[in-house]
Amino acid sequence: MLTKPSILVVENDAAMVNRCGRLLLSRGYKVRTAESSKEALHFVEKYRADVDIMLLSLELPDLGAMSVIEVLHRIKSRILVMAMSSECGEEAIEAIHAGAYDCIRKTFTNARFWTKMNRVMERFTLARHLEILKKERESVLAKDSCDEGTILTILDSMADMILVTDQKGNLILCNKAVVESGLLSGRRLGRPVEECLKNKDLVSFMMATLQSGQPGRPFGHHEVCLLETGDAKLRAHINPVINGDGVIVGSVALLHDMSQTDAMNQVKADFMSMVSHELKAPLSALLMQISVVVDGLAGDINAKQKDLLGKSKEKTKGMIALVNDLLDLRRIEEGKALLVIEPLDMGEILQRSVDLMSLSAQEENIRLEVNIADDLPLLSADRSGMQAIFVNLVSNAVKYTPSGGRVTVDLNMAGKFLRIKVADTGLGIEKADLEHIFDRFYRIKSEQTRSIGGSGLGLAIVKGIVDAHKGTIHLESEVGKGTMIIVSLPLEK
Amino acid sequence: MAGEKILLVDDDYDFCEATELLLQARGYDVTMAHDGEEGLEKVRSRQPDLVILDVMMPKMNGYDVCVVMKADPELSAIPVILLTAVGREMFKTSYTKQMGLMTEADDYIAKPVEPQELVERIEALLKEE
Numbered sequence A: 001m002l003t004k005p006s007i008l009v010v011e012n013d014a015a016m017v018n019r020c021g022r023l024l025l026s027r028g029y030k031v032r033t034a035e036s037s038k039e040a041l042h043f044v045e046k047y048r049a050d051v052d053i054m055l056l057s058l059e060l061p062d063l064g065a066m067s068v069i070e071v072l073h074r075i076k077s078r079i080l081v082m083a084m085s086s087e088c089g090e091e092a093i094e095a096i097h098a099g100a101y102d103c104i105r106k107t108f109t110n111a112r113f114w115t116k117m118n119r120v121m122e123r124f125t126l127a128r129h130l131e132i133l134k135k136e137r138e139s140v141l142a143k144d145s146c147d148e149g150t151i152l153t154i155l156d157s158m159a160d161m162i163l164v165t166d167q168k169g170n171l172i173l174c175n176k177a178v179v180e181s182g183l184l185s186g187r188r189l190g191r192p193v194e195e196c197l198k199n200k201d202l203v204s205f206m207m208a209t210l211q212s213g214q215p216g217r218p219f220g221h222h223e224v225c226l227l228e229t230g231d232a233k234l235r236a237h238i239n240p241v242i243n244g245d246g247v248i249v250g251s252v253a254l255l256h257d258m259s260q261t262d263a264m265n266q267v268k269a270d271f272m273s274m275v276s277h278e279l280k281a282p283l284s285a286l287l288m289q290i291s292v293v294v295d296g297l298a299g300d301i302n303a304k305q306k307d308l309l310g311k312s313k314e315k316t317k318g319m320i321a322l323v324n325d326l327l328d329l330r331r332i333e334e335g336k337a338l339l340v341i342e343p344l345d346m347g348e349i350l351q352r353s354v355d356l357m358s359l360s361a362q363e364e365n366i367r368l369e370v371n372i373a374d375d376l377p378l379l380s381a382d383r384s385g386m387q388a389i390f391v392n393l394v395s396n397a398v399k400y401t402p403s404g405g406r407v408t409v410d411l412n413m414a415g416k417f418l419r420i421k422v423a424d425t426g427l428g429i430e431k432a433d434l435e436h437i438f439d440r441f442y443r444i445k446s447e448q449t450r451s452i453g454g455s456g457l458g459l460a461i462v463k464g465i466v467d468a469h470k471g472t473i474h475l476e477s478e479v480g481k482g483t484m485i486i487v488s489l490p491l492e493k
Numbered sequence B: 001m002a003g004e005k006i007l008l009v010d011d012d013y014d015f016c017e018a019t020e021l022l023l024q025a026r027g028y029d030v031t032m033a034h035d036g037e038e039g040l041e042k043v044r045s046r047q048p049d050l051v052i053l054d055v056m057m058p059k060m061n062g063y064d065v066c067v068v069m070k071a072d073p074e075l076s077a078i079p080v081i082l083l084t085a086v087g088r089e090m091f092k093t094s095y096t097k098q099m100g101l102m103t104e105a106d107d108y109i110a111k112p113v114e115p116q117e118l119v120e121r122i123e124a125l126l127k128e129e
């Protein structure tokens, strides 16, 4: 759509400016004014796109109208110049030579003004249409260079299989991966899919997609399913092909061979259970053995022995925490599949998680304050994930705050987000470390943190869980003052 | 403590040995078994007041032992604590909860367990009886 041209009136005679202005405004044109050629050029330089037509007096006092026309010409401006002169003599001809479109005598009648103006506006419209046509032609050319051959080559280089039908269900395109997979029963392109494809499920899914949008079927239905053909397991994404007018003109199936992905997942799962059993079983025994001895249940021990064993008990618990962290991280990295989403009372989970840590806060003489807003809505999320967020953030705050400090936890709503804010009056984090603390195993090494235990996995776990819930993390910290972390989780996905 | 009979079924001998000391110190009468089949046999022969069942064990796993016990009217009243290496004690994962429900275990504890925690859970279950 073309908008009305905007017009700059360059004239130092106020009466003339008024007259032009009133005429143009009466027909809804956008009008601006300049009193001198300098001002006009300044305006053009600053708002070039905002001037389409310039009504330019040839009787300006300063540099003169000619210099304006010359400058416009030099910068290849699209602005159309309508000169205005009392005489319309030599100077008018000169102006037109220099690039002005036309000249109008200042003693014009309204009718005369509009005849002249309409012509220049027509010219403006034509020029704009030409530009639009040129742009369209360029984009068509760009499309042309992506011809069918190019597209087929691109499709053939994909490892995944792709199949396309027209709206009648005839197979019209498939890539090399399809041919090599043995899915085809040898029929040529252009025949109905049921003749071309061996897999009946795939055929019926593709045909069903073509009916999407019809009564009883959601429009633009996207189907994801698992297909078994021979010994291959394929994950299929089947979609209708919808043209620019919203009409279904075919269906497209993208097939991914799962066999290899499955094998990898199996290795990972095996590793998981290996770690959990092979490490946790001996650690369980170790913890129990040490505890029993420390508590004197295996006979008396002296103070020195008790002290040493107490320390090895702590070390053992550190190792257990590390194994748990590793397993959590694995779980998160394996993705959402392992999250169990259920409506949760976050206030209750927060309170319980904080209870776990209130003792260590007390021992360190740290005030642990929890504010949970009333009437919080339930959040659909993974319970153990939420616990992990609370436990990690609050335990960090407590761990990295010297005794006598304060840790505040707020849980409330901010718009459509549930907001968890954990603030402490602790050590704070240097700018250089900020970008790394969510990395796995990253721990800040300083005189103050040396004696503090940890695996460097806590925040990586928090980040993983927050990402999986489509939430965000915001962190502010000042060295020596404290740290504040805000986690926002969307109520709706 | 009136010397209640506790059956501890776990394939880790070291864990059993230490846990036996813990439970004996609390006045319980402890018997041990080291795989699921032996465990089930001893449930029948000893009629314990409570069973602690490790999940991952040779021959018959803890879930199966628990399911058999809960299906047997003569054994179903005996409280069972499942010890699982999946998940962590702090976070009762939906998985462990589900397994607990499916097997009808009376409690489930993630390994490794703090001795004090184990004792408290045992006391709580025996008090219910």
Ligand SMILES: Nc1ncnc2c1ncn2[C@@H]1O[C@H](COP(=O)(O)OP(=O)(O)O)[C@@H](O)[C@H]1O
Pocket (backbone or CB within 6 Å): A392, A396, A397, A400, A401, A424, A426, A427, A428, A429, A437, A442, A443, A444, A445, A449, A453, A454, A455, A456, A457, A458, A459, A460, A483
């Ligand atoms: N509240 C905090 N105040 C100061 N430093 C923190 C805070 N939270 C985390 N950090 C820093 O970020 C690092 C990474 O944290 P995290 O991933 O939880 O690992 P861990 O606590 O096991 O060291 C910590 O080692 C610590 O140096």
Ligand SMILES: [Mg+2]
Pocket (backbone or CB within 6 Å): A392, A395, A396, A454, A456, A457, A458, A459
């Ligand atoms: Mg931490």
